[in-house]
Amino acid sequence: xxxxxxxxxxxxxxxxxxxxxxxxxxxxxxxxxxxxxxxxxxxxxxxxxxxxxxxxxxxxxxxxxxxxxxxxxxxxxxxxxxxxxxxxxxxxxxxxxxxxxxxxxxxxxxxxxxxxxxxxxxxxxxxxxxxxxxxxxxxxxxxxxxxxxxxxxxxxxxxxxxxxxxxxxxxxxxxxxxxxxxxxxxxxx
Amino acid sequence: xxxxxxxxxxxxxxxxxxxxxxxxxxxxxxxxxxxxxxxxxxxxxxxxxxxxxxxxxxxxxxxxxxxxxxxxxxxxxxxxxxxxxxxxxxxxxxxxxxxxxxxxxxxxxxxxxxxxxxxxxxxxxxxxxxxxxxxxxxxxxxxxxxxxxxxxxxxxxxxxxxxxxxxxxxxxxxxxxxxxxxxxxxxxxxxxxxxxxxxxxxxxxxxxxxxxxxxxxxxxxxxxxxxxxxxxxxxxxxxxxxxxxxxxxxxxxxxxxxxxxxxxxxxxxxxxxxxxxxxxxxxxxxxxxxxxxxxxxxxxxxxxxxxxxxxxxxxxxxxxxxxxxxxxxxxxxxxxxxxxxxxxxxxxxxxxxxxxxxxxxxxxxxxxxxxxxxxxxxxxxxxxxxxxxxxxxxxxx
Numbered sequence: 001x002x003x004x005x006x007x008x009x010x011x012x013x014x015x016x017x018x019x020x021x022x023x024x025x026x027x028x029x030x031x032x033x034x035x036x037x038x039x040x041x042x043x044x045x046x047x048x049x050x051x052x053x054x055x056x057x058x059x060x061x062x063x064x065x066x067x068x069x070x071x072x073x074x075x076x077x078x079x080x081x082x083x084x085x086x087x088x089x090x091x092x093x094x095x096x097x098x099x100x101x102x103x104x105x106x107x108x109x110x111x112x113x114x115x116x117x118x119x120x121x122x123x124x125x126x127x128x129x130x131x132x133x134x135x136x137x138x139x140x141x142x143x144x145x146x147x148x149x150x151x152x153x154x155x156x157x158x159x160x161x162x163x164x165x166x167x168x169x170x171x172x173x174x175x176x177x178x179x180x181x182x183x184x185x186x187x188x189x
Numbered sequence: 190x191x192x193x194x195x196x197x198x199x200x201x202x203x204x205x206x207x208x209x210x211x212x213x214x215x216x217x218x219x220x221x222x223x224x225x226x227x228x229x230x231x232x233x234x235x236x237x238x239x240x241x242x243x244x245x246x247x248x249x250x251x252x253x254x255x256x257x258x259x260x261x262x263x264x265x266x267x268x269x270x271x272x273x274x275x276x277x278x279x280x281x282x283x284x285x286x287x288x289x290x291x292x293x294x295x296x297x298x299x300x301x302x303x304x305x306x307x308x309x310x311x312x313x314x315x316x317x318x319x320x321x322x323x324x325x326x327x328x329x330x331x332x333x334x335x336x337x338x339x340x341x342x343x344x345x346x347x348x349x350x351x352x353x354x355x356x357x358x359x360x361x362x363x364x365x366x367x368x369x370x371x372x373x374x375x376x377x378x379x380x381x382x383x384x385x386x387x388x389x390x391x392x393x394x395x396x397x398x399x400x401x402x403x404x405x406x407x408x409x410x411x412x413x414x415x416x417x418x419x420x421x422x423x424x425x426x427x428x429x430x431x432x433x434x435x436x437x438x439x440x441x442x443x444x445x446x447x448x449x450x451x452x453x454x455x456x457x458x459x460x461x462x463x464x465x466x467x468x469x470x471x472x473x474x475x476x477x478x479x480x481x482x483x484x485x486x487x488x489x490x491x492x493x494x495x496x497x498x499x500x501x502x503x504x505x506x507x508x509x510x511x512x513x514x515x516x517x518x519x520x521x522x523x524x525x526x527x528x529x530x531x532x533x534x535x536x537x538x539x540x541x542x543x544x545x546x547x548x549x550x551x552x553x554x555x556x557x558x559x560x561x562x563x564x565x566x567x568x569x570x571x572x573x574x575x576x577x578x579x580x581x582x583x584x585x586x
Contacts, residue, residue: 023371024201024371027201027371028201028371031199031200031201031373036373037201037371037372037373038370038371038372039201039370039371040366040369040370040371041369043312043313043365043369043552062373063372064469064470064472064473065469065470065472065473065557066363066366066367066370066466066467066469066470066555067470067473067554067555067556067557068554070556
């Protein structure tokens with residue numbers, strides 16, 4: 001049995017930036033596609049602004065381990081200031097993928113991280129300010145995940161976003177969230 | 190595999206939410222709880238259900254856990270189906286009344302999200318809270334997954350209220366691990382689960398005015414001892430009722446509710462005995478090592494109080510070496526689960542080798558590499574009467 005029967009995701013963010021919600025949204029969509037799922041944050045002292053990680057696992061078979069994700073298939077970095085501050089590529093193999101919310105180029109990130117695998121960038125902050133009027137990059141970055149891995153279908157994410165936001169923020173703002181995911185999906189490079 | 194007859198739907202839920210869902214379906218008469226830290230989101234979620242009218246439970250918001258358990262004792266003695274939830278310092282604060290609840294034979298069901306006991310200050314997982322309360326006369330069920338915790342809440346209600354038992358039950362899940370991890374959880378339909386738990390029909394209740402009783406009387410040298418002995422009798426009846434109610438639940442869910450779970454134990458030479466979420470991580474390692482032809486197995490203890498000594502001894506009789514992984518300590522003594530396994534093995538003529546490992550205190554991660562290391566030591570026959578630790582800074586593993 002290879003360990004990679006399970007697709008593993010690690011998300012880096014800061015407390016309060018919605019990394020936990022992002023991992024939850026990803027696995028909720030995966031569950032709707034009939035997958036076995038797991039999402040959990042690495043709880044530290046739970047301070048706003050402190051670097052934190054969340055994990056997600058997606059598989060066709062039941063997931064029994066509770067080990068933190070040590071060798072992710074993909075790492076999503078919600079806050080670009082974390083690059084260089086925490087080891088965002090830890091455990092990421094040569095075939096791994098790094099996605100960063102940034103306006104910097106992939107070459108600059110390669111220099112900063114020393115990572116030789118695939119690096120993608122998306123300006124999730126810019127997209128979110130543009131479409132949502134706020135800096136909420138955690139939802140749009142899921143669009144980038146979908147584009148570069150295809151691990152979940154955007155249709156299921158849209159449905160979950162509707163379920164999550166429609167009652168709370170209304171039709172218009174919910175649609176803006178969906179548009180942000182789609183734009184990040186199209187603009188990731 | 191039994192055919193499951195209950196209809197259900199799969200949701201992405203945390204252990205805490207799944208337990209709150211069970212409480213919603215049970216719709217207890219009274220839930221008394223302290224609403225802030227160290228309370229879990231079980232009570233937060235259930236309070237929402239109560240506020241939204243999804244249950245008609247009387248929610249009693251009290252000023253401390255000591256009061257929470259006191260209110261539960263009062264409600265249970267009045268004849269109400271009563272629940273609460275707690276963890277860590279909360280359980281420690283209610284301690285005095287935890288013993289009262291079992292002594293007065295209150296069928297209270299209390300989910301516990303297992304967390305460390307300070308100091309040093311720590312909010313993360315270990316079993317020090319409920320293991321520390323193991324001698325207070327409660328039934329204790331330890332759960333590996335959110336699904337299992339959800340289902341065992343129903344089993345616990347039937348067990349607690351059974352006329353031969355009348356004892357409180359803790360339904361334990363690993364704090365911040367199972368309690369906060371989003372997993373696939375099948376929620377069965379309300380009607381089926383309501384029918385399964387049925388109505389609480391206590392034989393004695395303070396509100397049964399035609400049959401007045403005295404509750405909480407003083408018993409000194411004259412009768413205290415006899416009453417305690419009766420508690421022991423009730424505990425000894427638990428295994429039979431546990432299996433009977435478990436079988437009924439199996440008919441609905443298709444799942445197994447034994448005292449413990451055996452995983453690839455048939456020809457296992459090296460066995461790990463542990464409880465709760467650590468068993469999930471161990472299971473992943475068993476699968477990998479089995480694929481390499483290694484004869485490894487897992488025995489996961491579900492029912493810790495009462496402890497199924499004879500059955501455990503039988504389950505371990507074919508093993509060459511057994512490692513017991515404890516998530517709590519008994520300072521100056523054998524680790525709690527290790528001690529029980531040693532007790533279980535004593536009457537056996539041919540005993541397997543036995544080694545104690547302590548892991549995961551205060552939320553320290555148990556890695557698959559730790560588990561693999563343990564199996565390698567057991568396969569190599571490296572057992573001793575010394576204590577070993579996993580993931581400790583000053584140890585190599």
